[in-house]
Amino acid sequence: AQKITQTQPGMFVQEKEAVTLDCTYDTSDQSYGLFWYKQPSSGEMIFLIYQGSYDEQNATEGRYSLNFQKARKSANLVISASQLGDSAMYFCAMREIYNQGGKLIFGQGTELSVKP
Amino acid sequence: GAVVSQHPSWVICKSGTSVKIECRSLDFQATTMFWYRQFPKQSLMLMATSNEGSKATYEQGVEKDKFLINHASLTLSTLTVTSAHPEDSSFYICSAIIHEQYFGPGTRLTVT
Numbered sequence: 001a002q003k004i005t006q007t008q009p010g011m012f013v014q015e016k017e018a019v020t021l022d023c024t025y026d027t028s029d030q031s032y033g034l035f036w037y038k039q040p041s042s043g044e045m046i047f048l049i050y051q052g053s054y055d056e057q058n059a060t061e062g063r064y065s066l067n068f069q070k071a072r073k074s075a076n077l078v079i080s081a082s083q084l085g086d087s088a089m090y091f092c093a094m095r096e097i098y099n100q101g102g103k104l105i106f107g108q109g110t111e112l113s114v115k116p
Numbered sequence: 117g118a119v120v121s122q123h124p125s126w127v128i129c130k131s132g133t134s135v136k137i138e139c140r141s142l143d144f145q146a147t148t149m150f151w152y153r154q155f156p157k158q159s160l161m162l163m164a165t166s167n168e169g170s171k172a173t174y175e176q177g178v179e180k181d182k183f184l185i186n187h188a189s190l191t192l193s194t195l196t197v198t199s200a201h202p203e204d205s206s207f208y209i210c211s212a213i214i215h216e217q218y219f220g221p222g223t224r225l226t227v228t
Contacts, residue, residue, distance in 0.1 A: 037219075043224070044221050044222065045160075045211075050216075104211070104217055106159045106160045
């Protein structure tokens with residue numbers, strides 16, 4: 001069974017600094033996708049970045065980058081130049097491509113607080 | 117990007133009553149939708165996969181008779197919480213797949 005683990009319940013970062021949110025996963029599938037979502041206090045799920053298991057390069061989207069280490073089964077999110085608006089819950093998620101019908105399984109989440 | 121809506125955005129109901137939550141894909145057709153439940157400060161837990169024209173697939177531990185899911189059309193899935201109790205109070209989020217997964221804004225249910 002697939003599993004996603006986020007070991008940091010809460011993180012603090014100073015405004016304008018970079019922060020890394022950890023995510024490890026476990027799957028027996030060869031084809032899978034890894035996602036990061038941001039959830040502000042309003043509750044909406046905001047898609048940030050995606051990494052496919054066969055992608056050779058780390059995904060980047062603006063200030064977000066995904067440090068994908070396949071052998072270690074980790075997919076850490078790096079946020080550069082943190083902003084106050086980055087304060088939110090962050091969830092790592094995985095989807096097995098051929099099994100599980102495409103459903104997303106989420107990690108426990110990390111609450112990020114950006115300090116001015 | 118694709119838009120998924122939910123209605124209502126929040127609802128308060130009395131214990132023992134039933135409440136229906138709608139999830140609509142506004143600008144695309146979705147053969148598959150997912151229903152998640154989220155308690156405060158916790159993660160999203162998948163409840164069930166809703167398939168248009170067929171029965172929903174429930175995750176282990178989710179009561180099928182309590183959480184009724186109907187996916188009657190390619191743009192609408194409904195979740196009915198039957199005989200609601202205070203422990204059913206939660207944030208319910210749906211999502212739909214068209215290549216990627218798009219989430220609705222969520223429905224906050226409070227059972228008094």
